[in-house]
Amino acid sequence: MNKSKVCLIIPNYNWAADDERILWHIIPYNLCLLAAIIENDYDVTILDAYAENLTEEQFKDKLLQLKPDVVGLTVLMxxxxxxxxxxxxxxxELLPKASVILGGVYATVDPETAIEDDNIDYVIYGEGxxxxxxxIKHLLSNGPLPAKGIVYKQNGKIINNGRADFVQNLDDFPLPAYHLIDYEKYTLSAPRKSVDGPRAFPFARIISSRGCPINCCFCQVKKIMGLKFRPRSANSVLDEIAWLKETYGIKSLIFDDDNLFTDRQRGIDILQGMIDRGLAMPWSSIATAVFMLDEELMDLIHRSGCEYMSISIESGTQRVLKEIIGKPIKFDHAKKMVKLAREKGIYVSAAFIVGFPTETWDEIRKTISYAEELETDYTKIFAAVPMRHTKLWDLCVEHNSFKKDFSVENISWHSGQIEGDEFTINDLTILRTYEWDRINFKTPEKIKNTADIMGITEEELLKIRRDTLLGAHENIST
Structure with missing residues (x-):
């Protein structure tokens, strides 16, 4: 008996945002996890139109070849x-009898707007x-309608039965069904050259937890994953690394979650386990909570193979950190940890954000000064971007800080979205660009180290530098 067909799809985001600087490199872990859960009962395929950069016509051809009974879409933002x-x-249009289900961040953040589209039959509200x-069981196997986690229309009325409960035991999940995708296509190269890139190929991405207790003002984590920290066990993480190494021959890792060290002992167990089980390899910590680090952890981080660490400081003033952002950064401790990491040969980058409502120009300048004093290998300076269901969004409403043409649909990550009493959008664009340039390209040694970590020549890095400066000029409104 033929199984019902389920196709899990990532749309080509270029259909919505024609910006060559938007280049995400995403292994579809979420869809592969869903596929692993249901593949014994259904004929499951995964179609990543973004990774393949499909045109709409190419997408139509593939969809007609697959002819699924159910389509599950995910949208990142x-x-x-x-x-x-x-x-x-x-x-x-092509398969009018197919059920279309939307999930992902967009679906969870704004499910009732999403379901207004008559082409979408159901929206998954929360973890899917x-x-x-x-x-799927309801649609294809005569199971009951889920009690929670879906939004749909009935007789023209929107029915929202509440968000799905947060999954408490992440160890219950199977390993992701990477056999359903061309895994090597994702892991043997990285289309975007950046300091955050893999240290060696093939590489893998690891997500070891969900939820974050910090609740920074600009982050949607409270709405998406909740404030409760829900970690996988150290053994679960180590078993996945061992499986990836044995099955796919991975040679480096990227830990993607923000909370690798929120549970200090679990962090120690993961790192020591990598050493003890022969899993130590070059790895990157993409979003390191510097306030959780100490000398013992740093030693294990180094011995387990870490070569790159990104820390998010956000601001150089305590008022902005405490009253606006809500992050427990201690400046002296951050400097100590950066110095220690670099002494161990770990390349360190730091991220800062400027342009918050009520932030003064002096505070913005203090952030730039601290960014330089921190003496990291690389510095990123972002403009604050308000997202719905965040404290930053509420602050922008309270202080009337949105730029004049701001809308969720036309958010740009390359220019400011907030106007303050003491700064304009253009002020932030100019300041961020030229301070980024001054701090990161101040010595031949810094240029060489950054080119090396990105795996490019110094000439290629300097071209990125020139293009970034030119791009800033294009973003200056007249």
Whole structure:
């Protein structure tokens, strides 16, 4: 007996945002995890239109070849929503009997707006491993309608039965079904050259936890994953690394989650386990909570193979950190940890954000000064971007700080979105660009080290530098 067909799809985000600087390199872990949960019962395929950079016509051809009974779409962010809606429209046009289900961050952040699209039959509200699985059983195997986690229309009325419960035991999940994708295509190269890139190929990305107790003002984590820290056990993480090494021959790792060291002992167990089980290899910590680090952890981080660490400081003033951002950074401790990491040969980058509501120009300048004093190998300076369901969004409403043409659909990550009493959008664009240039390219040694970590020549790095400066001029409004 033929199994019902389920196709899990990532739309091509370029359909919604024609910006060559938007280049995400995402292994579809979430879809592969869903596929692993349901593949014994259904004929499951994964179609990543973004990774393949499919045109709409190419996408149509592939969809007609697959002819799924159910299509599950995921959309990464609000500003890519148009690509998801376009994908749903194409699906319904070609396969009107197929059920279309939308999940992902956009679906969870704004489910009732998403379901207004008649091309979408159901929206998964919250984590989808249970709700999506139960909905598939309802649609294809005569199971009951899920009690939680879906939004749909009934007789023209929107029905929202509440967000799905947070999954408490992440160890219950199977290993992701990477056999359903061309895994090597994701792991043997990285299309975007950056300091955050893999240290060696093939590489893997690891997500070891969900939820974050910090609740920074600009982050949607409270809405998406909740404030409760929900970690996988150290053994679960180590078993996945061992499986990836044995099955796919991975030679480096990127830990993607923000909270690798929130549970200090679990962090120690993971790092020591990598050493003890022969899993130590070059790895990167993409979003390191510097306030959780200490000398013992730093020693294990180094011995387990870490070569790159990104820390998020955000501001150089305590008022902005405490009253606006809500992050427990201690400046002297951060300097100590950066110095220690670099002494061990770990390349360290630091991220800062400027342009918050009520922030003064002097405070912005203090942030730049501290960024330089920190003496990291690389410095990133971002403009604050307000997202819905965040404290930053509420602050922008309270202080009327949105730029004049601001909308969720036209958010730019390359220019400011907030106007203050003491700064304009152009002020931030100019300041960020030229201070980034001054700090990161101040010595031949820094240029060489950054080119090396990015795996490019110094000439290629200097071209990126020139293009960045030119791009800033293009973003200056007249």
């Amino acid at each position: 609000d500003q890519f929503a148009a690509a998801g809606h376009r994908c749903a429209a194409i699906t319904k 491993e249970v709700a999506f699985t139960d909905l």
